Amino acid sequence: MNDLELSLLIAETHMKELGLEIECDVEFFPNESKRVLFSSNVSGVYISAEKTAYVRKGSIPRMVETIAHESAHHFLLHNSELGKELIRHDVIIRMYENGEILAEIDENYRVLMLISRFVNEGFASFVGCYVLRRFADVVRSGMHEKTEYSKLDILKLNEVLSELAFTFDGRSYDYYYGRLEFERIAEVFGRQSAVVAALASMNVRYSVQLDEVIEYYSKLRGMIYRGPELSEPFMDLHPEFYSRIPHFRLLTFSRILPKFVERIYDVSPDYFLKLIERHLGREFFKADVDRLSLPLSKIRLGYLIGKFLKTGNLGVFQGYEIPDEIRVRAQYGLDVKGYCRKDPEIYAGYLLSELESASTVKAKEILRELVDLGLRDGYDMMRRVEYGDMEAVKRLIQKYVGF
Secondary structure, eight states: OOHHHHHHHHHHHHHGGGTOOOOSEEEEESOSSOOOOOOTTOOEEEETTTTEEEEEOOOHHHHHHHHHHHHHHHHHHHHSHHHHHHHHHHHHHHHOTTSOOOHHHHHHHHHHHHHHHHHHHHHHHHHHHHHHHHHHHHHHHHHHTOSSOOHHHHHHHHHHHHHHHHHHHSSOHHHHHHHHHHHHHHHHHOHHHHHHHHHHHHOEEEOSOHHHHHHHHHHHHHHHSOSSOTTOOOOOSOHHHHTTSHHHHHHIIIIIGGGGOOSSOOOSHHHHHHHHHHHTOGGGTSEEEOOOOBOOOHHHHHHHHHHHHHHOOGGGGTTBOOOHHHHHHHHTTOOHHHHHTTSHHHHHHHHHHHHTTOOHHHHHHHHHHHHHTTOTTHHHHHHHHHTTOHHHHHHHHHHHHOO
């Protein structure tokens, strides 16, 4: 058995522990019949239109991890709703070898790739890391059974562990942080539940324009990752908002679902699926997205109400999930400002919209009201307004409203 055959066998053996099979063709490059134009740091690629994983020849550990990684792409793409759509686009694109593909098809493919990359690459990295880690376990176990180690034994273990360290830490954002979310799921619900989570994350279909999807993704991503630390998402919205994007569906499984486990529970995919249905709803098994609306904080809602009262344009609410009472009041010319006064946070948002175009005297009055409502920055802001620092006012509005 040569190194290529051995690498394939090792990957296949440990992927089965996850309930996965290698179902795509595997080709090693370079070879005599085929050349592949990749930079030297690319270890492999999966081409869905060909159902083939291309793996660069190298050390056994590197080939084992790459085979598992690319085969995981095949599994996820061919067994999920969004994956099948990506394959369909890939096939269409490759049919136009002269480059005259419709720009819309190319752009749609780009959008779908972008919103699913965190899941797609995270899952493939999780599978690759798992298989390589198990390979390292077997090598270590073999050494423990020996009383003396040869130089070859030590070199082999060092090779596996070096590759393991690179695979864990040497990857970009989606590969690295995406893998960590699957690790979280595997730790709580078992490794096979991570596979179920990958499929559930990618079971999304869109009947809305994909330019709306990418805008929604960008805005919601900004709400979830509020600070510079990209490893700690804020998952404080209703799960419905996360259900529309693969990336955020995965975060729901890894960050929210573990909070609902009982003190004694089954570490199994069945239990994992029951928790999804019980606490997240059936739409998390397969989401058909026919509308997109962003969540609103109370203060931002008040701000939008203020913008509406200035302009009379209902379009300021477009794309946001607003209370039915507000929508009805706005449509029929009823007292919208009165609604604001019912809630201090909403009213604070309304006052911030008034502050935007206020004179110096009026701005000080509004800031006094905001202080009374609990806005601590108000005192400092009153002094700044006295000195004509209206840029500070803009920064204050940005801080609390996000516009």
